[in-house]
């Protein structure tokens with residue numbers, strides 16, 4: 001049987017183009033291995049821990065993958081803004097709008113694991129203002145709101 005070490009999850013042309021664009025902008029190269037990690041995350045459409053991601057990649061590529069390699073690819077994907085790290089859950093999630101730099105705000109469903117990435121310039125301004133009032137210089141203003149997504153909340157009301 002032929003070796004299938006380069007197997008990559010299918011990735012919509014839209015995301016591939018965005019990923020290539022981000023990398024070009026940052027002067028980085030989207031290698032097949034980096035693309036494979038990104039495609040796997042997009043294919044799942046939910047936050048994954050590094051270990052879940054490694055297991056999925058190993059399954060697809062039918063070979064062992066060193067965790068350090070995957071961490072390096074994740075660092076790359078975060079550096080280029082293609083992937084966010086959800087700090088409270090220690091999982092990784094592909095950005096919904098990687099075409100521009102932004103602070104990250106997430107609504108995390110604690111029932112089904114769904115994540116909504118939202119963008120609020122009002123919230124960013126408010127956070128900057130609060131920090132300023134405290135003479136604080138933030139370098140990371142990630143907001144993670146936990147609760148129930150629309151669908152799960154409906155289930156609770158019934």
Ligand SMILES: [Zn+2]
Pocket residue numbers: 084095096097098102104117
């Ligand atoms: Zn984002």
Ligand SMILES: [Zn+2]
Pocket residue numbers: 109110111112113114148149150151152153
């Ligand atoms: Zn939910």
